[in-house]
Amino acid sequence: MNITVCVKRVPDTATRIRIAEDGGGIMQDGVKYVMSPYDEFAVEAALQLVEAAGQGEVTLLSYGPRATGETLRSGLALGAHRAVLLTGEPDMDGWATARVLASELAESDDGLVLFGIKAVDDDQQQVGPMVAELLGRPCATAVAAMDVDGGVATCRRAVEGGQEVVEMDLPAVATVTKGRYEPRYASLRGIMMAKRKPLVEKPAAEVESGLVLEGLTYPADRPQGRIVGEGTEAVPELVRLLREEAKVL
Amino acid sequence: MADVLAVAEVKDGVLQSVSREVVSAARGIADSLGGAVDVAVAGDAGAAAAGLGQHGADRVLEVEGAVRVDVRAAAVAELVRAQGHGAVVFAATGPGRDVAPRVAAKLASPLLTDVVAVDVDGGEIVATRPVFAGKALARVRARGAPALLSIRPNVFAVADAPREVKVEVAASVSEVGGGYRVKGFEASSGAALDVSEASIVVSGGRGMKDPENWHILEDLRDALGDTAALGASRAVVDAGWRPHAEQVGQTGKTVTPKLYFAMAISGAIQHLAGMRTSGVIVAVNRDADAPIFGVADYGIVGDVFEVAPALAAAIRELRGQ
Ligand SMILES: Cc1cc2nc3c(=O)[nH]c(=O)nc-3n(C[C@H](O)[C@H](O)[C@H](O)COP(=O)(O)OP(=O)(O)OC[C@H]3O[C@@H](n4cnc5c(N)ncnc54)[C@H](O)[C@@H]3O)c2cc1C
Ligand SMILES: Nc1ncnc2c1ncn2[C@@H]1O[C@H](COP(=O)(O)O)[C@@H](O)[C@H]1O
Numbered sequence: 001m002n003i004t005v006c007v008k009r010v011p012d013t014a015t016r017i018r019i020a021e022d023g024g025g026i027m028q029d030g031v032k033y034v035m036s037p038y039d040e041f042a043v044e045a046a047l048q049l050v051e052a053a054g055q056g057e058v059t060l061l062s063y064g065p066r067a068t069g070e071t072l073r074s075g076l077a078l079g080a081h082r083a084v085l086l087t088g089e090p091d092m093d094g095w096a097t098a099r100v101l102a103s104e105l106a107e108s109d110d111g112l113v114l115f116g117i118k119a120v121d122d123d124q125q126q127v128g129p130m131v132a133e134l135l136g137r138p139c140a141t142a143v144a145a146m147d148v149d150g151g152v153a154t155c156r157r158a159v160e161g162g163q164e165v166v167e168m169d170l171p172a173v174a175t176v177t178k179g180r181y182e183p184r185y186a187s188l189r190g191i192m193m194a195k196r197k198p199l200v201e202k203p204a205a206e207v208e209s210g211l212v213l214e215g216l217t218y219p220a221d222r223p224q225g226r227i228v229g230e231g232t233e234a235v236p237e238l239v240r241l242l243r244e245e246a247k248v249l
Numbered sequence: 250m251a252d253v254l255a256v257a258e259v260k261d262g263v264l265q266s267v268s269r270e271v272v273s274a275a276r277g278i279a280d281s282l283g284g285a286v287d288v289a290v291a292g293d294a295g296a297a298a299a300g301l302g303q304h305g306a307d308r309v310l311e312v313e314g315a316v317r318v319d320v321r322a323a324a325v326a327e328l329v330r331a332q333g334h335g336a337v338v339f340a341a342t343g344p345g346r347d348v349a350p351r352v353a354a355k356l357a358s359p360l361l362t363d364v365v366a367v368d369v370d371g372g373e374i375v376a377t378r379p380v381f382a383g384k385a386l387a388r389v390r391a392r393g394a395p396a397l398l399s400i401r402p403n404v405f406a407v408a409d410a411p412r413e414v415k416v417e418v419a420a421s422v423s424e425v426g427g428g429y430r431v432k433g434f435e436a437s438s439g440a441a442l443d444v445s446e447a448s449i450v451v452s453g454g455r456g457m458k459d460p461e462n463w464h465i466l467e468d469l470r471d472a473l474g475d476t477a478a479l480g481a482s483r484a485v486v487d488a489g490w491r492p493h494a495e496q497v498g499q500t501g502k503t504v505t506p507k508l509y510f511a512m513a514i515s516g517a518i519q520h521l522a523g524m525r526t527s528g529v530i531v532a533v534n535r536d537a538d539a540p541i542f543g544v545a546d547y548g549i550v551g552d553v554f555e556v557a558p559a560l561a562a563a564i565r566e567l568r569g570q
Contacts, residue, residue, distance in 0.1 A: 133354030
């Protein structure tokens, strides 16, 4: 069984986000970009599934600017077999992104299409299930672990209070969260081999966005807090403040 | 003029309290659009949902048997198509996040998730939502109707806008695609209340030293009542001390409780990303220079193993338990 993993290039989580003067985006200088952390889980899941099956290939698919090629190479270095980059500028409209990705996936007969549960820039948690709808395939979200056997994927979903077990008939779609999968590190050999793996670049399908970004702002600064005191002696005063000043107890 | 659909949340047949926030947000939008508020309720919680009239619902539409996510999505999309709602409001909870994008795709509409504020401008929805894990806020306009959004729990005030509610049974759902079967559920040892929905969160960090010590935080949580839940830093989750479901931060849950306790957590940027919009933040850390004190409203410099039990005892005393 072949698997496609959709991956997004996002600012590293440790990056300080500085808003551009016109509020229309973030300043690019000094921003380090990485594969979204949850997409790394999805890549790891795909690699483990083809390894367990002893056959099958993993394709990485991304929609983004040309620099995304670098992100895709890092995924190829982990063991993915090929990559496709749909060049363009995705915005916050996940529905537009979903249509771009689905137009590429419509041709694919891969048994599984995997996503991260969310991309850590826009945090929308929507592209995976939207692509599933467009492809008319079943979709399990928040999958912490999955196994495939005889055309059926058994997924353990991380839900409130525990794990829900669902079965899907292939072909199917899943969004992966942290659970069984610990992303591997690229080996030197992997990095060398990645340079020779196919990475196809083509313009993304044209879709119209339904959203307009009016502007970015910083969240209001939290008012300067205070140290109530030291050790257990400060506890009565803290409780009093929580009750009388903050009114939360 | 357009009506607004609020998608209520029901768990095991019980109407969830976040539904009140969803209806309140829908009421605000409907008032600006000059329309009514319909509430979609799955399963047999219609009677309970009638209580949502208190918060501005005009009509409750019961959708029979719509428990599984793909069936619920089909049902909600069908309702919106039939009634021509101008906006649809979901809760950005686990179930809400699962169903909303499916509905959006069926309606070929964009979806704004995790919204923390919303207004109507020129008949269009303009929503504010955190991006880059809360390091910035984006104001985004949805063009065209219907506009779909999910609201972050604990952010929207519950409205007091009582009115008569009609309860109707909506048409049952036509067959959905299938190929998706729920086989079972395994409860984890943790509490049932999800950290992202709790109104009080008690989070523990690496300074707790050992998973065996968590009874101290469990006791504090219990003292705070049944709207409190446990959270954790990533260091603790990576060490295998606590489940990932409890992780707060950029690669965990984003939480907005009214009260957040950071117990022996240093306050790394990725942790702050997940909790800095909490109402009131309390930090206990033995290092007076820990960055967590930079965002905390109230801090105690001290040993968590002494302060946490004293705090639990003082809260119990206050509550007369
Ligand atoms: C890509 C990426 C994503 C990440 N995502 C997340 C995320 O989602 N959530 C998250 O939390 N982190 C995340 N991190 C990790 C983050 O950078 C920090 O490493 C982590 O938050 C540290 O956890 P901690 O505060 O529990 O541990 P530490 O930083 O080790 O802090 C422990 C604290 O406990 C205090 N302490 C020790 N003993 C006591 C005592 N007896 N009494 C009182 N205080 C005591 C110490 O003074 C210290 O401040 C991420 C990192 C990366 C690179
Ligand atoms: N531009 C993109 N290119 C490829 N995959 C994407 C893109 N945007 C989102 N995804 C995928 O969809 C998931 C969820 O993204 P989101 O809905 O934006 O939180 C991500 O984890 C990726 O797997």
